[in-house]
Amino acid sequence: MTNQDTSTQPIAGRSILIVGGGTAGWMTAALLAHGWAKHGFQITLLESDSIGTIGVGEGSTPKMRRFFERIGISEAEWMPQCNATYKCGIRFPDWSTAPGYTSYYHPFFSQSDDGPIRAFYQNASLRSRNVDVHAHPDDFFISNFLSNHRLAPLPDERSGYSCDYAYHFDASLIGDMLKRYSTARGVRHLIGTVNEVRVKDNGDLAGVTTPEHGALDADFFVDCTGFANLLIGKTLGVPFNSYKDILFNDSAVAMPTPLDSDGTIPSETLSKALKYGWVWKIPLTNRYGNGYVYSSDYIDKDAAERELRESIGMLDSPVEARHLKMRVGRVEKSWVRNCLAVGLSQGFIEPLEATALMIVQDTVETFMTRYEQGGFSERYRADFNEKVNLIFDGVKNYVFTHYKLNSRSDTDYWINARENTKLNTDLERIYYTWDHGGDLLAELRSQAARQVYSPTSWFCILAGMGRFHDKPKKPAKDLQVYQPAQMRKFCESMLGHFPDHAQALARMAQAA
Ligand SMILES: Cc1cc2nc3c(=O)[nH]c(=O)nc-3n(C[C@H](O)[C@H](O)[C@H](O)COP(=O)(O)OP(=O)(O)OC[C@H]3O[C@@H](n4cnc5c(N)ncnc54)[C@H](O)[C@@H]3O)c2cc1C
Structure with a gap:
């Protein structure tokens, strides 16, 4: 041989x-x-x-847009066939207990967001150096506002704005x-x-x-x-x-629920932390998909199903749940x-x-x-x-960071995830740089060849989960600081350029 x-x-x-x-x-x-x-x-x-x-x-990332573009299938052709909706980002409630930071939004963004991104970096970097400025990412990104108003990420031409987005399907x-x-x-x-x-x-x-x-x-x-x-x-x-x-979860239980009775459709994924993992809520054009991703080392499948049902209001529903194992x-x-x-x-x-x-x-x-x-x-x-x-x-590094940064103490699961010390050098350096008010952008650039997530995503997760020191000091008078009201006003001024999500999907289906 x-x-x-x-x-x-x-x-x-x-x-x-x-x-x-x-x-x-x-x-x-x-x-x-x-x-x-x-x-x-x-x-x-x-x-x-x-x-x-x-x-x-x-759920998908914006990369999926490039997939369909590459093989030459238009949204109008594939989305109605696959009950697909638009996704502007992911919202993460209940991962952090830090006051003011109990939920944050991981936005998709494009070059049009350069200004707000710079403003966010500036404020978040100052806050990581213990200066008392507003640094919650939710106020800086248009996609969060689109999601909050259930709009589709399809700006009209007058806006001069271009969005990045992904899909649910x-x-x-x-x-x-x-x-x-x-x-x-x-x-x-x-x-x-x-x-x-x-x-x-x-x-x-x-x-x-x-x-x-x-x-x-x-x-x-x-x-x-x-x-x-x-x-x-x-x-x-x-x-x-x-x-x-590093990632404890090895199981999931999933079940559908009906869409909201008011006919609107969200344009975000909801990923809400529960006791031993988190539950997704994903809108399609005909239903929500829901699923609890958990670790079987901490909760058995029947208890996980009960917790899922409770969290989505399906405790007494005859709808069957699907159990899955994950490797x-x-x-x-x-x-x-x-x-x-x-x-x-x-x-x-x-x-x-x-x-x-x-x-x-x-x-x-x-x-x-x-x-x-x-x-x-x-x-x-x-x-x-x-x-x-x-x-x-x-x-893996980025997904793990959600667990590492959690501040829940209701179960061993969350405490063990936070206290997990099996970090690689890249992660150690990111957390160290942030915690010590160093130049995170420079650190991330030095890791660029190994990074999948952009600096904006890293700033969003670190700031969004409220990983800051207590008792920040007042900013010096000459410091450039962006006011949240100013950022919110800008984002809100853009909303008139975007269509209602459910209506945009219905129009696309009709045209198809
Ligand atoms: C709980 C959960 C949630 C997820 N959520 C997301 C998400 O939001 N976004 C995302 O991108 N991905 C998600 N995924 C992953 C996603 O589902 C998979 O990556 C995707 O479906 C691709 O699966 P697959 O084709 O590799 O495998 P499968 O769908 O399992 O297909 C395997 C295929 O192999 C065939 N096969 C197996 N053995 C044989 C054999 N002996 N002979 C012939 N054929 C065989 C089967 O018939 C089947 O056709 C999720 C996964 C899980 C478990």
């Missing part, structure tokens, strides 16, 4: 087998079909009809739509359950076997089998790095030999910042770029794996 790795050869014109038809599988198929079908690749997607998809995943419907898109562009779709994965003498994957289709061989494989982790983990034995010591962490390498892992098979960070599909997109796009730059040499593969791992670890 030789151990020579043949997957360093270019695969143009050869066959790619995607195993798994969840959102990750169909996003991969769509990106490959759009970018590579013209090069003569034969792309097949195989999915099981007896092993379901995870079926949750309703039904993940199963996105999968269905991308299936139609991909098969129309030549992707072969097979239904079958893999019962054997065959490996070549050199260690590369040779093919899979299903009762329905017998042996299916390919030159390259994409593992989109979700938490089953069939190719990259179970077959190729790539180790899994768990994040459980939080990432594989050591997402691309090994002739196999690329995408989606839950590659790793998962709990959905607090709704980043999973962003990582799917990043993974496939980076993979395609590396190939187009020069094939599958080991150098490109190593470079790819390093980049993908940095994305995972960067998201």
